[in-house]
Amino acid sequence: MDKGYLILSDKTYYPGYIFGYGNLVFGEVVFNTSMTGYQEILTDPSYKGQIVIQTYPLIGNYGINDETNESDEIQVSGYVVRKNEDFPSHISSKKTLDQFLKQYEIMGISEIDTRAVVRKIRSKGVMNGVILRGNDPSKGIEYLESIPNYDSLDLAKGIGNRKDLNEKYGKNLNLTQKYKVAVIDCGVKENILKLLYKRGCQIKVFSPDFRVDDLKNFSPDGILISPGPGDPKNMDFLVEKVKLILNNYPIFGICLGHQIIARAFDSDTYKLKFGHRGGNQPVKDIVNDKVYITAQNHGYAVSSEIINSNIEITHINLNDNTVSGIKHKKLPIMGIQYHSEASPGPQDNEYLFDEFINMMSVKRKNI
Numbered sequence: 001m002d003k004g005y006l007i008l009s010d011k012t013y014y015p016g017y018i019f020g021y022g023n024l025v026f027g028e029v030v031f032n033t034s035m036t037g038y039q040e041i042l043t044d045p046s047y048k049g050q051i052v053i054q055t056y057p058l059i060g061n062y063g064i065n066d067e068t069n070e071s072d073e074i075q076v077s078g079y080v081v082r083k084n085e086d087f088p089s090h091i092s093s094k095k096t097l098d099q100f101l102k103q104y105e106i107m108g109i110s111e112i113d114t115r116a117v118v119r120k121i122r123s124k125g126v127m128n129g130v131i132l133r134g135n136d137p138s139k140g141i142e143y144l145e146s147i148p149n150y151d152s153l154d155l156a157k158g159i160g161n162r163k164d165l166n167e168k169y170g171k172n173l174n175l176t177q178k179y180k181v182a183v184i185d186c187g188v189k190e191n192i193l194k195l196l197y198k199r200g201c202q203i204k205v206f207s208p209d210f211r212v213d214d215l216k217n218f219s220p221d222g223i224l225i226s227p228g229p230g231d232p233k234n235m236d237f238l239v240e241k242v243k244l245i246l247n248n249y250p251i252f253g254i255c256l257g258h259q260i261i262a263r264a265f266d267s268d269t270y271k272l273k274f275g276h277r278g279g280n281q282p283v284k285d286i287v288n289d290k291v292y293i294t295a296q297n298h299g300y301a302v303s304s305e306i307i308n309s310n311i312e313i314t315h316i317n318l319n320d321n322t323v324s325g326i327k328h329k330k331l332p333i334m335g336i337q338y339h340s341e342a343s344p345g346p347q348d349n350e351y352l353f354d355e356f357i358n359m360m361s362v363k364r365k366n367i
Contacts, residue, residue, distance in 0.1 A: 002133050004109050006051075006080055006117065007140035009128040009147075014117060018133045019084050020101030020108035024143065027051040027077030028150035029129035030299065031118045033278030036062075037344020038097070042079065042106075043070040045187030046255065046297050048155045048229040051078035051129055053114055053121075055278075060085035063093025064100040070189040070343060072164065074101065075229075078131045079108040080117070107131050125273045126150075126299065151271065156186040156228035156235060156256060157208050169193045169203040177202040179360050182220035182249075184208060184238070186228030186256050191343035195353050196224070208238045212245065222250040222332075222360040225257025227339070232259040232269045232300055239263045250332035250359035252352075255298050258335030262326060265308040272322070275299035279344055282318040283325070291318065292348045294338035301337065302326065332359040 001017035008029060031053040032041055038059050041052060059081040084097055101108050109131050121127070128147050132140035165185065178200040183193065185205045196203055204218050208228075215223075223245065232239075235256075242251075242264040253261040259269050276296040283294045302323040306313060315325025315336065327334040340352040 001110075003135055004131060004133045005137045005140060006109055006112055007130050007132060007137055007144065008117075008120070009144050010124065011141050012120065013137040013140065014112050016109040016112040018107065018109055018131070019098045020079065021105040022107035023133040024130060024140070025051070025078040025107040026128065026130045026143070026147045028126055029053065029080075029117070029121065030126050030275055030277055031055055031114075031121060032297070033280060034295075034344055035279075037279065039064055039068050039100075040070050040344045042074045042076055042100070044189060044297060045071050045075050045159050046227050046229050047076045048159050048187065049077055049150055049153055050229070051080060051131065052076045053080040053112075053117055054082075055114060055118055057082040057114070058085060059083065060097035061088055062090035063088030064095045064097060065090070065092040066094055067092065068343070070191060074104040074106045075159075076106065079106065080112050080114065080131070081108065081110050082112060082114045084108065084110040107133075121274050126275065151231045152234075153230055154234045155230035159187045159229065165190075165193065165205040169197060170205055179221040179357065180204070180219065182206055182215050182218055182223045184210065184223065184225045184257070186226045186235070186238070186260075188226035188228075189339075189341055189343060191341040192224070192226060192254070195341055195350060199353060199357050208235065210241065212241055215245065220249060221364060222252065222356060224356070225251065225253040225260050227255035227257060227297070229256075231271070232256060232263055235260060236263070246333065247331065250356065250363050251334075252356040252359070253335035254340060255337060258326065258337050259300060259302055261333060261335040262302040262311070265311050265328075267306050267308065267311065268303040269300050270303060271300050272298075276317065276319075279346060281338060283315050283338055284318050285315055285325070287314050293346050294324075294349055295342055295344060295346065296338045298337060332363055334359075
């Protein structure tokens with residue numbers, strides 16, 4: 001393997017060995033603490049524009065399969081691991097991690113001291129970085145000066161227009177499907193659609209810049225606003241659309257969707273120092289006095305200073321007491337700041353899809 005560097009915007013650099021595809025790539029450098037699920041992480045649209053570091057030291061050991069992609073391609077900008085396993089062992093493995101990255105022209109770097117990089121990010125916060133092939137890190141340091149700020153990128157609007165999802169999920173007219181759900185695709189993971197489909201939902205996927213009349217013509221029983229990448233403050237165009245439909249449909253927002261709902265009720269959002277990314281985040285359900293272990297992937301959060309008196313905080317992250325869930329006191333609207341679709345796991349929170357189904361059932365009965 002060729003030598004290379006991970007270079008951060010504070011001009012520190014870490015030597016390693018390049019795998020995958022390419023000579024240079026840039027993005028916001030973040031880390032994920034999950035021990036497994038690297039294929040789901042790589043294909044999660046919420047990582048668009050980011051270089052992802054895995055804190056678990058051995059990645060690639062069970063290979064890549066054909067079943068667990070969360071979108072139709074790798075979404076991360078670059079990938080950083082301590083050790084890339086070249087000889088995976090699993091019955092479902094079809095290719096190596098290196099082959100997977102090469103297939104989608106994504107650059108990776110291994111043999112990095114990931115502990116040192118994560119310690120820096122935890123102390124200084126997320127920052128831009130580059131992965132560079134070669135022996136001269138000064139080229140990467142110079143290139144960093146021209147990189148746009150991650151917060152300025154409107155990533156969700158660009159990714160949330162995958163028409164193939166309607167081909168897969170939107171046109172099935174199985175008579176056992178009880179509810180019509182409009183999914184606003186800011187970067188939806190496919191397991192969200194699978195879990196809705198299993199619960200008897202006919203799904204139609206709308207891009208974030210959808211026409212309100214088109215959504216109304218679909219006559220949905222409920223609306224799900226998906227997770228996705230980027231700063232919710234760049235999506236006020238979607239916030240304004242959501243304000244127009246708040247009173248008409250049950251709405252379930254996940255991660256970015258949760259932030260969009262909060263902003264539609266005039267609450268603020270802000271950037272976390274290094275975000276929450278991993279499968280081991282403890283969240284307390286305040287209403288039912290229960291604690292759940294959750295999968296999370298976000299760099300922004302809803303302010304705890306809720307302005308609208310009809311919105312209440314229902315869940316908090318026990319690591320830092322940030323807002324992890326909200327709901328409307330009168331309308332069938334809820335949002336959560338974690339991945340109830342559990343891909344990668346844990347699966348403790350799939351019950352929230354049942355709550356969404358119940359919201360639509362109650363609304364239909366009242367009509």
